[in-house]
Amino acid sequence: MERNIIKIGLIGLGTVGSGVFKCLQGTDIKVVKAAVRDVSKPRNIENLDQSILTQDPYEIVNDPEIQIVAELIGGINPAFDLIKTAIKNGKHIVTANKELLAKHGEELFNLAEEHNRVILYEAAIAGGIPIIMPVKTILAGNKINKIEAILNGTTNYILTKMDMQGASYDDVLKEAQTLGYAEADPTGDVEGFDAAYKITTLATIAFGKRVKIENVYREGITKIKAKDMKAANELGYKIKLIASAYMNEEGKADVRVHPMLVSKKSTLAHIDYVTNAVSLSGHPVGDITLSGPGAGEFPTASSVIGDILAIASEINTTDYLLPMMRCHHGENAQMIDIADTCNKYYISINAKNNKGVIGKIGTICAENNISLASIMQKCVSEDNTADITVITELCLEKNLQNAIKLIEQDGNKVESLIRVQERGSNGFTR
Amino acid sequence: MERNIIKIGLIGLGTVGSGVFKCLQGTDIKVVKAAVRDVSKPRNIENLDQSILTQDPYEIVNDPEIQIVAELIGGINPAFDLIKTAIKNGKHIVTANKELLAKHGEELFNLAEEHNRVILYEAAIAGGIPIIMPVKTILAGNKINKIEAILNGTTNYILTKMDMQGASYDDVLKEAQTLGYAEADPTGDVEGFDAAYKITTLATIAFGKRVKIENVYREGITKIKAKDMKAANELGYKIKLIASAYMNEEGKADVRVHPMLVSKKSTLAHIDYVTNAVSLSGHPVGDITLSGPGAGEFPTASSVIGDILAIASEINTTDYLLPMMRCHHGENAQMIDIADTCNKYYISINAKNNKGVIGKIGTICAENNISLASIMQKCVSEDNTADITVITELCLEKNLQNAIKLIEQDGNKVESLIRVQERGSNGFTR
Numbered sequence: 001m002e003r004n005i006i007k008i009g010l011i012g013l014g015t016v017g018s019g020v021f022k023c024l025q026g027t028d029i030k031v032v033k034a035a036v037r038d039v040s041k042p043r044n045i046e047n048l049d050q051s052i053l054t055q056d057p058y059e060i061v062n063d064p065e066i067q068i069v070a071e072l073i074g075g076i077n078p079a080f081d082l083i084k085t086a087i088k089n090g091k092h093i094v095t096a097n098k099e100l101l102a103k104h105g106e107e108l109f110n111l112a113e114e115h116n117r118v119i120l121y122e123a124a125i126a127g128g129i130p131i132i133m134p135v136k137t138i139l140a141g142n143k144i145n146k147i148e149a150i151l152n153g154t155t156n157y158i159l160t161k162m163d164m165q166g167a168s169y170d171d172v173l174k175e176a177q178t179l180g181y182a183e184a185d186p187t188g189d190v191e192g193f194d195a196a197y198k199i200t201t202l203a204t205i206a207f208g209k210r211v212k213i214e215n216v217y218r219e220g221i222t223k224i225k226a227k228d229m230k231a232a233n234e235l236g237y238k239i240k241l242i243a244s245a246y247m248n249e250e251g252k253a254d255v256r257v258h259p260m261l262v263s264k265k266s267t268l269a270h271i272d273y274v275t276n277a278v279s280l281s282g283h284p285v286g287d288i289t290l291s292g293p294g295a296g297e298f299p300t301a302s303s304v305i306g307d308i309l310a311i312a313s314e315i316n317t318t319d320y321l322l323p324m325m326r327c328h329h330g331e332n333a334q335m336i337d338i339a340d341t342c343n344k345y346y347i348s349i350n351a352k353n354n355k356g357v358i359g360k361i362g363t364i365c366a367e368n369n370i371s372l373a374s375i376m377q378k379c380v381s382e383d384n385t386a387d388i389t390v391i392t393e394l395c396l397e398k399n400l401q402n403a404i405k406l407i408e409q410d411g412n413k414v415e416s417l418i419r420v421q422e423r424g425s426n427g428f429t430r
Numbered sequence: 431m432e433r434n435i436i437k438i439g440l441i442g443l444g445t446v447g448s449g450v451f452k453c454l455q456g457t458d459i460k461v462v463k464a465a466v467r468d469v470s471k472p473r474n475i476e477n478l479d480q481s482i483l484t485q486d487p488y489e490i491v492n493d494p495e496i497q498i499v500a501e502l503i504g505g506i507n508p509a510f511d512l513i514k515t516a517i518k519n520g521k522h523i524v525t526a527n528k529e530l531l532a533k534h535g536e537e538l539f540n541l542a543e544e545h546n547r548v549i550l551y552e553a554a555i556a557g558g559i560p561i562i563m564p565v566k567t568i569l570a571g572n573k574i575n576k577i578e579a580i581l582n583g584t585t586n587y588i589l590t591k592m593d594m595q596g597a598s599y600d601d602v603l604k605e606a607q608t609l610g611y612a613e614a615d616p617t618g619d620v621e622g623f624d625a626a627y628k629i630t631t632l633a634t635i636a637f638g639k640r641v642k643i644e645n646v647y648r649e650g651i652t653k654i655k656a657k658d659m660k661a662a663n664e665l666g667y668k669i670k671l672i673a674s675a676y677m678n679e680e681g682k683a684d685v686r687v688h689p690m691l692v693s694k695k696s697t698l699a700h701i702d703y704v705t706n707a708v709s710l711s712g713h714p715v716g717d718i719t720l721s722g723p724g725a726g727e728f729p730t731a732s733s734v735i736g737d738i739l740a741i742a743s744e745i746n747t748t749d750y751l752l753p754m755m756r757c758h759h760g761e762n763a764q765m766i767d768i769a770d771t772c773n774k775y776y777i778s779i780n781a782k783n784n785k786g787v788i789g790k791i792g793t794i795c796a797e798n799n800i801s802l803a804s805i806m807q808k809c810v811s812e813d814n815t816a817d818i819t820v821i822t823e824l825c826l827e828k829n830l831q832n833a834i835k836l837i838e839q840d841g842n843k844v845e846s847l848i849r850v851q852e853r854g855s856n857g858f859t860r
Contacts, residue, residue: 023571023714122568128715133568134560138552141453141735267721270700284453284728284735285558291697292718302715305571313754324743 006312009060009091010034011082012072013053016096016123018045019301020070020308029312033060061086068311070304071095080104083119087111092315094307096123096300102197102213105204109327118325120307125198126151126276128299129292133306135205135280137324142282144206147245148260148421151198153274153294154189155221155241157181159259160272163229163238169222181274191220192257195243203245203255206280209333211245211255217338219258228348228416231378231389235346237261238269239418253333254341261346261420267291268421339398344373344420347390347404350413353380358388361407368403370395394422436742439490439521440464441512442502443483446526446553448475449731450500450738459742463490491516498741500734501525510534513549517541522745524737526553526730532627532643535634539757548755550737555628556581556706558729559722563736565635565710567754572712574636577675578690578851581628583704583724584619585651585671587611589689590702593659593668599652611704621650622687625673633675633685636710639763641675641685647768649688658778658846661808661819665776667691668699669848683763684771691776691850697721698851769828774803774850777820777834780843783810788818791837798833800825824852 006029010017013036021031022045035057039050054060061069061082069086071079074097083093083100084107093112095101101108101124112119122132126149135144150156154176161172173190176182188194196218203211221241232239242260247253262269267289271277276294281287293299310325351357358377365372371393378387392400404414436459440447443466451461452475465487469480484490491499491512499516501509501523509530513523514537523542525531531538531554542549552562556579565574580586584606591602603620606612618624626648633641651671662669672690677683692699697719701707706724711717723729740755781787788805795802801823808817822830834844 019714129718130560130564130568130720134564137567137740138560138563138733138736140739142732267697267700270697282732284449285732286723286726286729288559288720288722290560290718290720293716296716298714299716302572302712303568305714306568309570310567310754324740 004028005030006068006315007032007066008068008070008308009063009066010070010072011057011060011079012036013043014072015297016300016304017070017072018043019297020072020304021045021048023298023301023305024308029308032066033063035060057082058085061089061091064089066091067315068092068094068308070308071097072304074099076100076103083108084111087115087117087119090115090117092117092311093119094304094311095119095121096304097121098124098194098197098201102200105201106210113326118311119327120310120325121201122307123300123303125202126278126290127292127294127296128302129276129278129290129294130303130306131202131278131290132205133310133325134290139282139285140324142285144280144282145247146281147199147202147206147243147278148268149199149202149243149278150240150268150271150276151243151278151294152189152192152195152241153276154182154186155192155195156271156276157274158190159221159224159239159241162224162226163233166226166230168226169224190222192218192241195241195257199243199245199255199257202278203253203333205327206245207247207253207333209253209331211253211333211335215255215335217256217258221259223416224259224418225348225416227387228346228418231348232261232346235261235374235391236264237420238264240268240271242268242421248336251334252336254336256338259418261418263421266421339401341397342394343397343400344394344422345390345392345400346416346418346420347392347414348416349388349390349407350415351386351388352411353384353386357386357412360410361388361390361412364403364406364410365392368395368399368406370399370403391420434458435460436498436745437462437496438498438500438738439493439496440500440502441487441490441509442466443473444502445727446730446734447500447502448473449727450502450734451475451478453731453735454738459738462496463493465490487512488515491519491521494519496521497745498522498524498738500738501527502734503527504529506530506533513538514541517545517547520545520547522547522741523549524734524741525549525551526734527551528554528624528627528631532630535631536640543756548741549757550740550755551631552737553730553733555632556708556720557722557724557726558732559706559708559720559724560733560736561632561708561720562635563740563755564720569712569715570754572715574710574712575677576711577629577632577636577673577708578698579629579632579673579708580670580698580701580706581673581708581724582619582622582625582671583706584612584616585622585625586701586706587704588620589651589654589669589671592654592656593663596656596660598656599654620652622648622671625671625687629673629675629685629687632708633683633763635757636675637677637683637763639683639761641683641763641765645685645765647686647688651689653846654689654848655778655846657817658776658848661778662691662776665691665821666694667850668694670698670701672698672851678766681764682766684766686768689848691848693851696851769831771827772824773827773830774824774852775820775822775830776846776848776850777822777844778846779818779820779837780845781816781818782841783814783816787816787842790840791818791820791842794833794836794840795822798825798829798836800829800833821850
């Protein structure tokens with residue numbers, strides 16, 4: 001029956017687009033047009049009808065026949081204008097564009113509401129892992145107050161390799177680039193931008209309040225040293241790049257991306273290589289963890305197709321589409337500045353090896369209201385300096401930063417400063 | 431606005447029912463009636479309006495005002511008739527009743543379709559973990575061919591404690607009963623019935639074909655010995671009660687519950703105590719694992735409420751409800767008998783300690799087309815017998831059972847026989 005065929009347009013027929021195309025072959029959902037950069041480029045898709053290809057993506061968003069547009073090119077331009085045009089033309093949107101959602105989600109969702117259309121984006125966060133749909137539907141009765149997640153496969157691959165091989169960041173990055181796990185310019189991944197885009201949108205959905213990307217604290221993995229990995233292991237931790245979001249009891253949000261010492265007892269410590277995982281805590285559900293492939297042709301296609309099927313299943317049956325899958329987040333989240341958050345810290349200090357230095361570090365910390373959980377002087381090297389490893393109890397970030405300044409003024413070098421996972425209280429102001 | 435209030439009836443106000451009631455207080459979803467066994471029993475619910483309580487659950491299923499019935503009493507009678515009556519009276523159903531779904535799901539879902547009503551049951555499988563809704567919606571584009579899951583908290587608690595304490599099954603069971611983690615009659619949990627109910631329904635949804643409980647192979651944990659735990663650990667495994675479901679390329683299903691040696695490298699090996707987890711593999715998504723609390727007042731309430739909200743969100747907006755959440759599984763799954771499945775095995779043998787015994791075991795296995803991955807003679811005890819531990823390669827269950835018979839006929843005692851997780855091929859006939 002003709003009325004059961006859903007007509008979609010794909011913008012982008014790269015890795016993910018090809019996966020989507022292949023998986024939809026033979027179904028009731030028909031790709032009637034696909035925009036590509038170069039129509040003459042050979043493609044690894046069997047039975048591809050060349051006549052559906054176009055180099056002008058506006059042919060898709062302006063095609064009155066197309067009901068759903070899947071945008072799979074990424075980046076802000078031209079994706080932003082293409083999606084806006086598509087919505088104005090009455091199309092539903094499926095996208096994997098985390099950057100666009102993080103930066104312009106509010107405008108896009110408002111526009112979609114205005115035109116009674118939906119934007120679904122399961123593929124934009126954690127690839128094939130079902131997270132957005134569960135948070136919006138089956139977990140909708142929950143008050144979620146904590147998310148800790150591994151949302152970037154490249155950095156998790158690098159950290160896993162550094163941990164297993166005792167290798168340096170630079171060496172592992174080179175290897176990852178050779179294997180195609182890291183890009184030639186790895187900045188977007190290794191500096192935490194990619195994870196920051198994802199946690200911005202995930203926190204917005206989970207908290208039901210709009211989190212702005214400019215308020216998300218971000219720190220990458222480029223300064224992590226092989227000796228930090230070793231020290232973390234000895235202390236019962238793994239170092240992971242954790243995207244986190246906390247909501248305290250006063251309704252203030254704390255959203256960030258930074259390396260974290262994660263207890264070996266926690267599920268996240270065992271998420272290795274390019275696998276992603278999202279741990280969340282809420283009431284009434286408690287703690288759940290969802291893990292799986294965070295990227296790749298087929299996993300990402302799985303999520304894109306899930307979204308397309310969700311729209312397709314209701315597109316002919318009702319005017320008021322998918323109420324649970326809409327975005328209700330008009331209000332901006334009140335945010336806590338990183339300086340006002342409470343954390344535990346791992347600090348690695350290269351100190352002048354005179355007798356008083358441990359005492360002095362201890363005094364500086366005490367004067368800044370920082371209690372120490374442990375302090376170790378590990379080895380003295382030839383140049384008469386000592387490596388000191390400190391783990392603090394929970395303390396205020398601004399107090400810690402002040403102590404660091406004073407420790408450095410005393411002639412010591414603070415080589416590493418990494419926050420430590422603290423179950424239940426991390427990220428909450430005291 | 432009166433029209434936005436959704437009126438529901440609860441059958442059962444025990445642990446889960448109370449959790450649901452508490453979480454719905456102050457929302458647009460109003461519990462207008464709750465059936466209990468004894469209305470005079472004091473309840474730990476603030477501001478409970480006693481007048482909504484009734485001892486007659488038929489008052490709920492026959493109440494024309496009630497739109498959704500949540501059945502939270504479990505068991506077959508009277509739940510089966512209550513749900514049928516409710517559906518015939520035009521109500522939507524939310525249930526946590528895994529036994530009823532496993533035994534009478536087909537009749538119930540057909541009846542619901544006939545009356546254009548839905549039955550949702552996220553809480554029936556893996557408590558608070560979102561699994562049914564994701565499989566039906568965001569993973570709907572996948573061909574799922576493998577599920578391996580820990581679906582029973584009681585047995586996982588017992589196995590975790592046996593592993594950590596080196597304790598016997600009987601001792602840990604007693605402790606679990608004292609702590610309330612196991613019932614006075616633990617049969618339903620420890621013999622695998624509970625997990626079998628759950629995997630029956632989960633496999634039915636995942637494969638899109640009806641799996642019948644009588645075709646699900648089931649084995650409990652009562653025969654697991656402390657020394658099996660120790661041997662498994664030394665070999666790089668943990669012993670878990672795994673509910674599994676495999677679909678081979680010819681479309682034949684293999685669904686079972688039995689103890690399994692699970693590689694320490696797999697996520698399931700790290701799921702401890704009462705936590706549940708579901709690992710599934712499909713195309714295009716790949717491998718994903720969802721873990722969290724499998725039981726308890728609040729986690730289960732989270733899933734019940736998620737289902738209620740899903741129905742409530744669409745109840746006033748369309749006649750054709752929640753198309754993605756319906757059950758389409760008219761066709762029965764073709765099943766593979768356990769005798770025809772391929773597995774790896776861990777076998778613990780107490781053998782007469784004469785020189786030829788290892789050779790004889792090797793010969794029996796070879797004659798039954800069983801290759802051995804390892805064979806170890808661990809210790810000789812005072813009575814002149816030896817403990818022999820064998821790990822096989824993949825072989826046919828019926829060949830293995832034949833070999834076991836011959837080994838025992840030779841005067842040896844096969845003390846334990848536990849299947850071993852084999853990534854990718856377990857459960858598929860050769």
